[in-house]
Amino acid sequence: MPSLEVQIGSLRLKNPVMAAAGTFGFGQEYREFFDISALGAICAKTVTLRARTGNPPPRLWETPCGLLNSIGLENPGIETFLKEELPKMRKLGTVIVASIWGEEPGDYGALAAAVDKADVEAIELNVSCPNVPGKGFVGAQAGFTADVVRSARAATTKPLWVKLAPEGEVLAAALAAQEAGAQALCIANTFRAMAIDISTGRPVFANVLAGLSGPAIKPLALRWVYELFPRVEVPLIASGGITTWQDAVEFIMAGARAVQVGTGNFVDPLCTLTMVEGLKKFLEERNLECWEVIRGCAHRR
Ligand SMILES: Cc1cc2nc3c(=O)[nH]c(=O)nc-3n(C[C@H](O)[C@H](O)[C@H](O)COP(=O)(O)O)c2cc1C
Structure with missing residues (x-):
């Protein structure tokens, strides 16, 4: 029997x-569709020190093979997450990853401590x-990333993963995060992308720019995994347009240790489950014992 297991740092x-x-919210809506314990992990909605109402509508706009969103981190705040959502999430039977965001590095420390x-x-x-107004988001920033990871590292012994932007100082931020103690x-x-409503002649979103996700970005995300794999030591978790098991295999062959599925959940709430089943069959049919055999194989000459 092949092992589907993966090691992400100490986890x-x-x-x-x-x-x-x-x-995936806090997982409750998807509970009605399938047994979530089949998944490797769930990343909770990003939470902040205080509740946020998010950006004004419209917040979603479909594009060819993609989705633009400008949610603006609407969330109930860390306290409500820990008190009300986490106990329900725990019953889903899989690994839970909390996601946190702050305006300053110190906010990450306070959130990590909680x-x-x-x-x-x-x-x-x-x-x-990219959707938090007035913060001048410019993509990955190595200095800021290092400060954030250091602040969180000092506040918790839990494994820290860092979710990077796909533009800006991407490699430098990746190395800075690793150096400061990120496990993955x-x-x-x-x-960052945009759309214009031709009936009004104005940008669709109040913030003009929004975040593009879905299959449209898959080759772009794949490029980042491929480029970072030989340059970093910590495991890479791929995110960007992954909707099928074949997509997941492609990212593993580029060097990813695991994959995260976002927009695919909106198109087919069962797509993660189908992905797990497809990956199992892939290993079985090829008599592969584990992912190590093919991880990063696209780099071999
Ligand atoms: C509606 C929506 C809300 C999102 N909210 C968050 C969030 O709260 N925190 C976060 O780190 N990423 C957030 N993302 C980004 C996704 O987690 C994912 O990294 C990105 O959409 C690319 O993957 P995908 O193409 O599979 O969707 C959001 C994406 C969408 C479409």
């Missing part, structure tokens, strides 16, 4: 398929949300 997952932050006492297996530091890097969040 072992039963398979490499996770739900991506912000696209999560440190909670029953989650890891913390993902979201330093890559998630590459990547959405790409």
Whole structure:
């Protein structure tokens, strides 16, 4: 029997398929569709120190093979997450990853300290949300990323993952995160993009720019996994347009240790489950014992 298991730093997952932050809520809506314990992990919606109402509508806009979103990190705040959502999430029977975002590095420390006492297996530091107004998001920033990871590292002993932006100082931010103590890097969040409503002649979104996700960005995200794999030591978690088991295999062949599924959940709520089954069959049919045999094989000459 092949093993679907993957090791992400100190954490072992039963398979490499996770739900991506912000696209799976706190898991409750998807509970009605399938047994979520089949997944390797769920990343919870990103939470902040205080509740946020998010951006004004419209917040979603479909594009060819993609989705633009400008949610703006609507969330109930860390306290409500820990008190009300986490206990329900725990019953889903899989690994739970908390995701946190702050305006300043110190906010990440405060959030990590709060999560440190909670029953989650890891913390993902979201330093890559393009939809938070007035913060002058410019993509990955090595200095800021290092400060964020250091602040969180000092506040918790839990594994820290860092979710990077796909633009800006991507490699430098990846190396800075690793140096500061990240156990894994998630590459990547959405790409900044926009749409114009031709009936009004104005940008669709109040913030003009929004985050592009879905199959449209898959080759772009794949490029980042491929480029980072030989340059970093910590495991890479791929995110960007992954909707099928074949997509997941492609990312593993580029070097990913695990994958996160976001927009795919909106198109087919069962797609992560189908992905796990497809990956199992893939290993079985090829008599592969584990992922190590093919991880990064696209780099071999
Ligand atoms: C509606 C929506 C909300 C999102 N919210 C978050 C979030 O709260 N935190 C986060 O780190 N990423 C968030 N993301 C980014 C996704 O987790 C994922 O990294 C990105 O969409 C690329 O993957 P995909 O193409 O599979 O969707 C969000 C994406 C979408 C579409």
